[in-house]
Amino acid sequence: MPDTLGVGIIGLHMGAGQLRQIINVPGLKVVAICDLDEDLVKGLQQELDIPFGTTNYEELCAHEDVDIVSVATPDYLHLEMAEAAFASGKHVMMEKPLARTVDECRRMIDAQRAAGTKLMTAHVARFYDVFQMIKRWTQDGTLGETYNLYTSYIHNYETIPGFNRWRFDPELRHQLIGGGCHALDLARWIGGEVAEVSCYANHFNIPQLQTDDHFNINVKFESGAVGIVVGSFGCAHPYNIDLHVWGTRGSVIATNTTPTAKVCLRTIDRHKWMELPAGAAPKGLAAEFQVLANAIRNDEEPDSDGVSGARTVALGWAAIESSQGGRPVVPRKDF
Numbered sequence: 419m420p421d422t423l424g425v426g427i428i429g430l431h432m433g434a435g436q437l438r439q440i441i442n443v444p445g446l447k448v449v450a451i452c453d454l455d456e457d458l459v460k461g462l463q464q465e466l467d468i469p470f471g472t473t474n475y476e477e478l479c480a481h482e483d484v485d486i487v488s489v490a491t492p493d494y495l496h497l498e499m500a501e502a503a504f505a506s507g508k509h510v511m512m513e514k515p516l517a518r519t520v521d522e523c524r525r526m527i528d529a530q531r532a533a534g535t536k537l538m539t540a541h542v543a544r545f546y547d548v549f550q551m552i553k554r555w556t557q558d559g560t561l562g563e564t565y566n567l568y569t570s571y572i573h574n575y576e577t578i579p580g581f582n583r584w585r586f587d588p589e590l591r592h593q594l595i596g597g598g599c600h601a602l603d604l605a606r607w608i609g610g611e612v613a614e615v616s617c618y619a620n621h622f623n624i625p626q627l628q629t630d631d632h633f634n635i636n637v638k639f640e641s642g643a644v645g646i647v648v649g650s651f652g653c654a655h656p657y658n659i660d661l662h663v664w665g666t667r668g669s670v671i672a673t674n675t676t677p678t679a680k681v682c683l684r685t686i687d688r689h690k691w692m693e694l695p696a697g698a699a700p701k702g703l704a705a706e707f708q709v710l711a712n713a714i715r716n717d718e719e720p721d722s723d724g725v726s727g728a729r730t731v732a733l734g735w736a737a738i739e740s741s742q743g744g745r746p747v748v749p750r751k752d753f
């Protein structure tokens with residue numbers, strides 16, 4: 419195993435954010451970048467001294483210096499790009515959501531297993547400092563047993579940019595899968611596997627979207643905990659991701675865009691919030707790449723692996739099915 423792992427990044431909008439964060443991370447070297455926009459490729463190559471640039475993702479996947487292919491292109495390209503990377507024996511960092519559908523996730527995991535390499539879903543919210551702190555508190559007993567949680571992804575998409583407006587074509591992206599996966603994944607990460615979901619949705623805000631644009635999802639976890647996940651894409655509200663956890667010993671409320679979290683512990687005062695400093699980690703993208711690099715070096719599964727990413731996609735589709743059919747749905751977990 420080389421001391422330094424070579425990274426190739428495809429898709430240089432979100433991928434440029436990754437590039438700027440991992441450029442100085444020890445043990446990783448960005449050796450190749452790719453985008454259809456040749457000027458963008460050349461500009462970033464020159465600015466950040468990247469040895470190889472191309473507009474052809476298959477060339478990047480086949481490049482001998484690339485160990486990890488990071489796919490940061492629109493969701494509808496995730497599967498074909500992952501398959502090309504696995505065919506060349508590479509590890510893959512896949513931007514969230516893992517893929518558009520449960521079937522695409524299944525095919526991606528099959529390709530990974532055939533290659534015998536690693537697949538990580540880039541659910542960056544897991545790597546924000548404040549959410550990492552809450553996760554630790556659910557594990558070390560600080561909050562006791564989790565019995566209720568609330569997560570939300572609130573992001574007004576009315577004017578969101580994007581390559582050929584792919585976010586507005588329901589064949590190419592469903593908002594709850596593409597954006598709502600942040601909140602769905604946080605719920606699974608804290609609450610564990612989901613037994614059943616029941617969802618109500620509506621469409622009041624973005625006429626050009628062909629799907630509902632607001633989702634209230636009731637979740638029953640296998641542990642017995644319950645939770646509510648909200649995905650909202652048209653509301654007049656600043657962007658944010660929330661995570662609230664209620665445990666038998668205490669509760670915590672945090673948002674990725676505010677500098678403090680509120681904590682209430684039975685052992686101190688069960689009627690009062692305490693404010694704690696809790697930055698949202700500007701380095702979440704670097705942290706997730708370090709997790710994948712460690713998993714490769716130690717030959718272990720990364721947190722947020724392909725199966726986990728697939729289960730988050732399956733949870734989203736179960737919620738959509740529930741909202742359309744008016745009944746609870748059991749999400750698929752057979753990955």
Ligand SMILES: NC(=O)c1ccc[n+]([C@@H]2O[C@H](COP(=O)([O-])OP(=O)(O)OC[C@H]3O[C@@H](n4cnc5c(N)ncnc54)[C@H](O)[C@@H]3O)[C@@H](O)[C@H]2O)c1
Nearest residue numbers: 429430431432453454490491492493513514515542580581
């Ligand atoms: N983690 C996060 O918080 C976060 C934030 C934004 C986007 N994302 C994810 O990142 C992915 C990309 O989103 P985005 O906002 O950058 O999309 P975008 O449409 O803004 O940019 C996509 C980029 O991919 C390039 N591209 C398109 N087809 C290509 C091809 N065949 N080969 C090479 N390059 C190609 C485009 O030229 C463009 O530069 C999506 O899966 C999205 O869900 C994650």
